[in-house]
Amino acid sequence: TAACSVPRAIRKVVLAGEQSEGARARVRRSIGTPGLRNLSPFLMLDHFSIKPGAGFPDHPHRGQETITYLLEGAVDHEDFAGNRGTIGPGDLQFMTAGRGIVHAEMPAQNADGSANVGLQLWVDLPRELKACEPRYRDLRAAEIPRVDVDGGKATIKVISGQSHGIDSVKDLAYTPVWILDVEMKPGAKVTQPLPQGWTAFSYVLEGDAYFGEGDARTKVAQYHNVVFDQEGDVVHVEADPAATGSTRLVIVAGTPLDQEIVQYGPFVLNSKEGVYKALMDYQSYANGFERAKDWQSEIGK
Numbered sequence: 001t002a003a004c005s006v007p008r009a010i011r012k013v014v015l016a017g018e019q020s021e022g023a024r025a026r027v028r029r030s031i032g033t034p035g036l037r038n039l040s041p042f043l044m045l046d047h048f049s050i051k052p053g054a055g056f057p058d059h060p061h062r063g064q065e066t067i068t069y070l071l072e073g074a075v076d077h078e079d080f081a082g083n084r085g086t087i088g089p090g091d092l093q094f095m096t097a098g099r100g101i102v103h104a105e106m107p108a109q110n111a112d113g114s115a116n117v118g119l120q121l122w123v124d125l126p127r128e129l130k131a132c133e134p135r136y137r138d139l140r141a142a143e144i145p146r147v148d149v150d151g152g153k154a155t156i157k158v159i160s161g162q163s164h165g166i167d168s169v170k171d172l173a174y175t176p177v178w179i180l181d182v183e184m185k186p187g188a189k190v191t192q193p194l195p196q197g198w199t200a201f202s203y204v205l206e207g208d209a210y211f212g213e214g215d216a217r218t219k220v221a222q223y224h225n226v227v228f229d230q231e232g233d234v235v236h237v238e239a240d241p242a243a244t245g246s247t248r249l250v251i252v253a254g255t256p257l258d259q260e261i262v263q264y265g266p267f268v269l270n271s272k273e274g275v276y277k278a279l280m281d282y283q284s285y286a287n288g289f290e291r292a293k294d295w296q297s298e299i300g301k
């Protein structure tokens with residue numbers, strides 16, 4: 001007999017409050033705040049808004065992967081190895097910092113003055129990959145399969161992972177993650193299976209979402225992050241039939257990593273010694289930061 005599905009209950013809901021970050025950029029941070037840490041493998045989730053003139057000039061990373069999802073506008077990136085590119089609306093960049101990256105992330109020059117909006121998710125790297133060679137994987141909007149569910153009342157972009165029989169492009173990040181972008185018309189109901197035992201959350205981008213079923217539904221408003229219990233294998237989410245606009249949210253899941261997390265800003269290692277060494281390597285241009293010596297980005301000037 002088919003195993004009946006067990007809904008994932010809600011463990012906690014946090015509001016992503018606005019804060020300044022980088023150079024005059026604004027971010028709504030949910031994961032990575034005092035109210036929401038220890039969500040392995042997830043280290044940070046920023047819902048960012050960058051106006052021309054603001055951005056994230058030259059800065060380092062070691063020991064994590066960053067996944068940048070552009071919702072509106074475009075962001076240029078340029079690193080110390082000469083990698084340059086632009087991610088546009090609906091595109092993603094999967095960056096594995098590994099042993100070390102120094103780069104800048106700035107609004108694309110052709111921006112029409114409107115804000116460049118998106119999500120940046122930081123994912124911890126397993127111990128054995130902390131010192132791996134850096135790697136990029138751009139995923140263009142056109143490469144992302146989408147699936148209509150509930151009679152077309154909802155559309156799911158399968159950025160990474162699986163949904164309703166549709167598989168994403170493979171091998172985007174080293175740490176296994178599922179990222180689903182769900183858009184729901186009023187009254188839509190979505191049931192999304194998630195891998196057993198994975199860490200899972202949902203961040204509401206637009207409108208109000210109702211998680212759970214029947215009387216056990218919980219209303220979650222825009223800019224809130226819903227963290228689910230580990231137990232269970234499906235998430236139920238609905239849009240109010242009386243809603244005036246669409247509801248949009250991302251559902252994200254990833255394998256918890258059984259390791260210490262010691263983080264100092266963009267240096268994420270497994271011990272204080274590892275973080276200290278990262279700081280020393282960055283300052284002395286060693287062990288992966290050699291190319292930072294005498295390097296300045298064009299876009300971050």
Ligand SMILES: Nc1ccc(F)c(C(=O)c2c[nH]c3ncc(Cl)cc23)c1F
Pocket residue numbers: 021022027046048056059060061068075105119120265266
């Ligand atoms: N202070 C600090 C330290 C280290 C960083 F890597 C960053 C940083 O680059 C970002 C943090 N949130 C982000 N959202 C979107 C984008 Cl494109 C970049 C960032 C930063 F701001």
Ligand SMILES: [Fe+3]
Pocket residue numbers: 056059061066103105
């Ligand atoms: Fe960065």
